[in-house]
Amino acid sequence: MWVIQMDINDIESKVKMISKFLSKESIDDNYEDIKQTVSEIITPTIISYVEIDRLFLFRARKLNALINFDNLSAQDIFMPPAELTEMGRGNMKRKPVLYAALDPVTAINETGIKENDYFLLGCFELLENGGSHSKERTCVIGITKNDKKEDPIMRIAQGISSNFLYTEFTREITKWNKNRYYISNAIVDHLFNKMNFRSVIYPSVINNKRLNILLNEQAASDRLAFGYMYVCKMLEVNGTQFKAHIYKSLDDTTTKNELKWRKLDNQRLFTYKSEGPKDQVEVIKKRMCKHFE
Template identity: 25%
Template sequence: MTTNIDNFADIDTVKLAIQKFQEIGWPSFNETDNIDEFVEKITKQITDELGKFPNYLMPLKPKNFPFGIFRVREMTEGTNFDLYAEHSYPPVAFTKLGRCNFPKHPVFYASNNPITALSEVVRNEEFKGKKFCISSWEIIKSNDTFIFENFLQTSLHPKNHFAVLAKALVNRVNKPFDLKLPEEQTQGIVEFLKYIDSQFISDENYSFSASLAHRRIYGKHNFCTDILMYPSVQTLMQGVNLAINPNFVDNHMRVKRFYVIEIQSFDRQSGKFTITFHKYGEIKKNVIFWKKIHPEDKLYQKYVKLDFKSFISDDFKFDFIK
């Protein structure tokens, strides 16, 4: 990020620009549009009013990323769930416009825990009689550095533990400037980030949010974002989602295990699920072995306690149904 102080607007200028953005609105993407030109159009609309576009990036090593990575797919006939690819990001030809991507430009959507991932797939649709496969992933341990970025400067739920990341970003806004950025401009950057991140979440047709994510994940430079974190709308901001660069997934991630579950009940307000586990998948020498659930399987119990630890109490007991 450039550190030229003159390139960043003060708080009053930012507020006036936000008012103008709200009056004008943002362009809507059409599948006939050139993606790079569309993204540049939105970027220019912002920078014409505010100067440079600040992005606060966190270079991390795998050992410094302790969060879980979970994906969910509905179990459908004709799909070969023995292939890792069926649990990963979609093929280019089947990729549609999403919150963090444009058509034919896939990203690996995931969540930090299995329940948030399940919420994102179920949404408001009927879930009775359907089975879902939860996959647990990890970043392969190495000394390589990857780029992490978050869009959390918005109204998070009090239960969202990632609010600490949002606060940490605000506290280091002035750091790239060696603490020489005037207070008015520091406040301006914070106000700008809050507005952009809130728009990222409230964008119902995904044109604006996809542009913000695309310019970071598919950027043509050496500081592209590998993992982008943003609040989960489906959990009412209680959880977070991840949009991950497909090349990063292919080179630096692997799937660990799977669970086939069925939802019995779901309270969207509290985020509580009642689920039945039908089987789980363990990987041995690149083969997924699907195992039925039974009371003597201590490995299954270990995995559930590890992957669902945020949602089970210390006195939790397994209930097996014959």
């Protein structure tokens, strides 16, 4: 059995130490210190993960106006090029990752799409590796699965670490606290570079009961299959459902291994209603394993 020696007070003090790094003027110079401290918080505890063989991911993108459909492609709903990539919750500037939601309502709400907005809605499928039949090993933040057999000290340490991860990934970011992105980036850096994950499932900021996922470039390239992309105009939207006109659809035409546009009637409606991804959360929770460093 893996035995982990830890000092709970030490972990708590390191969590508090993070804020001190953010208050310094030259935050970029302190990023290595932030990464080191984050690693020291995560390392003594247990990280949960799930092995995924198939999962549908959704991305949305607001359009400024109804543009020429023929100039659009599947790339317009994929991750942005490095030169256009700004710092985000799980990526540094010019270091793109692919962000997606596990349901289309969350993708739309997080993008800030409102009534009468034109937007793109894309669906991708996360598949197992066709050659090796291996499943994508994905870190899970925000879904707990307690084991009563665990040592009490270990459970406390895991609780501190889990709360730290959950707080940073669900924290609302404004122009006043953008420095918090350095912390969530340091977490992702540890998960990717020290624990060899390539993807992370985490709660949505808009609704913590819904889930997002981020994948690094290699995982997105290896595992994602394009499903469809709709060009839409929003008619109604709220926290659990939306209704939109579909103007055009780009689908994967598997017979010729190419993508083709399908012209649609402007009155065609797309309605999606969801009370929340309870089933998928339960599936993920049942499949979760624990990674010991």
